[in-house]
Amino acid sequence: MTSIRIKTTKSFTFDAAHFLPNHKGKCANMHGHTYRLDVTVIRDNGKLCNDGSDEGMVIDFADLKAIVKAEVIDRMDHKVLNDVLPFRTTAENMVTHIFGILTDKLQSTGVIVDRVKLWETPDSYAEACYE
Ligand SMILES: [Zn+2]
Numbered sequence: 001m002t003s004i005r006i007k008t009t010k011s012f013t014f015d016a017a018h019f020l021p022n023h024k025g026k027c028a029n030m031h032g033h034t035y036r037l038d039v040t041v042i043r044d045n046g047k048l049c050n051d052g053s054d055e056g057m058v059i060d061f062a063d064l065k066a067i068v069k070a071e072v073i074d075r076m077d078h079k080v081l082n083d084v085l086p087f088r089t090t091a092e093n094m095v096t097h098i099f100g101i102l103t104d105k106l107q108s109t110g111v112i113v114d115r116v117k118l119w120e121t122p123d124s125y126a127e128a129c130y131e
Contacts (some may be wrong), residue, residue: 008041017031051061090126118128
């Protein structure tokens, strides 16, 4: 029988301003986005936690929310991203950065970041995941 792997995703939104120096178009000017962030996690065996408070879960949604809020949302919400991030604030660079932060933070919990999507607009996103 084929085994299945269970993943869970939690979504967040935050508002931020940024501009892209040297951009050939209007993104060179300061402007804002309501970003949406989708964080998908999995346990390393694709199974669920089998005891304790998290039994039957990948991770408690409340715990995932607290980590993403502290590590990402609180640092970026209502900020000028160019002031708080040390790289060109494209969605691609941001999602790479967020994937790394969350991977480090979740390492001790046995939970792996499977995929992160950062929506810059309702129809445009960048995503980071393993090959
Ligand atoms: Zn923009």
